[in-house]
Amino acid sequence: MARITGFPEWLPQQELIQQDLIARVREAFELHGFAPLQTRSVELLEDLLSQGDTDKEIYGVTRLAGEPAPAEWGLHYDLTVPFARFVSESRSKLTFPFRRYQIQQAWRGERPQLGRFREFIQADADVIDEGVLDLRHDADLLSLLARATSDLPVPTIRLLVNNRKVLQGFYLGLGISDVVGALRAVDKLPKIGDQGVKEQLIELGHSTGQAEASVGLTKIAASDSVGLEAVRDLGVEHPLLDEGLTELGFVLDRVQTTAQRDTVVAALHIARGFDYYTGTVAEGVFADHPDLGSVCSGGRYDTLASGGSTPLPGVGVSIGISRIMAFCDHLELLKSERRTPAEVMVIVHSEAERNEADVVADRLRGHGVKTLVSDSTAAYGKQIKRADRLGIRYVWFPGQNSQPDEVRDIRSGTQAAADADVWRPATG
């Protein structure tokens, strides 16, 4: 039997952190009025394969009890393709522009490595409209992504933005007609460097001049439309380049009006691998560890979904929860000792007094205090040690012989009388 690798399973102390990340992202998405959605885990293989991207490896799904036959279904490899399919199918039941968020697993049969899993959790937010989707949504989704990621207790994330039309128009203006090949080469810039990209472009049959201009474009930094003017100075002209620069400038300028202005910068080497993006593209990296790779991404897709003759253009963002977890683990930032959500453990004096401990626990839970009752009736020191090992800060002593209950803060060692109907743990 093939061992199962690349399917992460976190221990409780890490899963508590992952659940906290997910809850924060969900809250940010809901604060912006995005509605929850879950799509099925499987799609028709023909739908998954029609996106034309051969980079991803799909897992096929078959009924073991059925006749042996090639798989007709596959596990989805992202949440955007299923969302577009759902909107196309459910169009008559939705109100447009339709905003949804979706936090689910996705699967890719790739070779596992740091931050690249075969099963991973993504948190996506997208908006799709009928006919035309205003460009301000591209800016609003980037602001939302910046806000959602800035609320996370992880290293600072910087968002790098580009527009496919800028790259396409620039290449076409340069006389490079194999735009996809050039995009793929330039997309590797953080991994293989300027020289590597130049060599790849020359291998593809382009001239040294074309290769140097392509790399030159990626050196331009800008945070607004004025900064983008530097692209014009490179002397390349094409209508698609103009369109891309106008769009990118609009998006940057709109983000500049928000509190997220310092998080988002243009980065003209960003292309994003997936073929379905048609305009804005973005990715986020840990600002101090860009070499680890992207932890979130996004982009505009004008042709992924359609409702017959009506186009259903969309733009969305995706936060790689599993990637963030993996990178944080790599950076040794997941060292929590908290192994349970419980905030307090109720001491049990003796098995005969367990019922009193249960009653105290239910009074604490009654106003939202997460409470565990001690499993043992060992000496107090042992019970306290177990609470400490679980990362629980407080232990509760039910009062005996009409004495009041007392609660001890294990961290500070202080102990005081307390009422189970009103007591709350200190925050932090």
Place this chain on the structure above:
Amino acid sequence: MARITGFPEWLPQQELIQQDLIARVREAFELHGFAPLQTRSVELLEDLLSQGDTDKEIYGVTRLAGEPAPAEWGLHYDLTVPFARFVSESRSKLTFPFRRYQIQQAWRGERPQLGRFREFIQADADVIDEGVLDLRHDADLLSLLARATSDLPVPTIRLLVNNRKVLQGFYLGLGISDVVGALRAVDKLPKIGDQGVKEQLIELGHSTGQAEASVGLTKIAASDSVGLEAVRDLGVEHPLLDEGLTELGFVLDRVQTTAQRDTVVAALHIARGFDYYTGTVAEGVFADHPDLGSVCSGGRYDTLASGGSTPLPGVGVSIGISRIMAFCDHLELLKSERRTPAEVMVIVHSEAERNEADVVADRLRGHGVKTLVSDSTAAYGKQIKRADRLGIRYVWFPGQNSQPDEVRDIRSGTQAAADADVWRPATG
């Protein structure tokens, strides 16, 4: 291509309800100190098939890009088998008794019907200990299940409890040695009735007397150990029956000391299909619609997990989120018109004033108010109508010409000045 049926996808107005159910169950589990866990979606087929239950149909998973080969992995069909596997593997890193909850999808390739999906969400809570797991955990898990389900905005759920040993001991005492066959027959009682069960037992080669006694057992109702004495009056004797009655009586009596006492009753026909249960078994039904079938379940499994020579007995409960959704939908209880989590929509007077609306929205979000900004700048009536269609109760008018902001309650029609930094929607 085979159409994909049995994989539910809820519209936002229903998914909001599902997310609310999940959040409430999660809260109940955490209040009791259960830690979150997510296991991978795939297991080795040999592990899934080793449970010996042939009722379930497993989906195999293969890499499309690999050599054509029979599937070696399968999607898990429940959360208990993966949990037991996880605990066996991770034993040295866990603190026992280990309490975890797990809210995930599971997959079974069965024919879809009301409440039976091929992809479904379950919310499980389990505790596993090393060596021996005290019987009080069986009662505590039932109390937790009763509490978690009673907090849900769904029809009242009644929990029916039994103990496999009672059934096994009773059959053995009657001279029925094919215990599994008899269990399967009796488990069908709600579907095929007394006469149907008797006929099945007789078909299996048992006498009329044995069949009648077996059905007679199922007629006994009890809510505590005293009520269970009626079983003795049937005159069947076996050491395993004694053990089962003692365990079941203890569990019932302990639940009787809690606030959930009225929710839990013994039901001596309950067997639960899965082969891994060894003692306590339980299932919950909508009290007024028992014919729909179970919406939650649970039981004791003493041999599912093991750590070499050390047994790892467990007991757990499982809430069928997707089943509850399906039954509520069937009962027409999912008629919500709320299509977004947003509580208020900010009116946009004109495109030139969109920025002011965005600023207001961010002030509202700053203290947790879920806020959408109007997509259009149409007449106020149209913007309000759109908010209403999304199920948003409030619309917000940013003040113009130094006038204060105003908020309108669409439901009541009242409108009043309000401050975006402090305003909150009414609850309910």
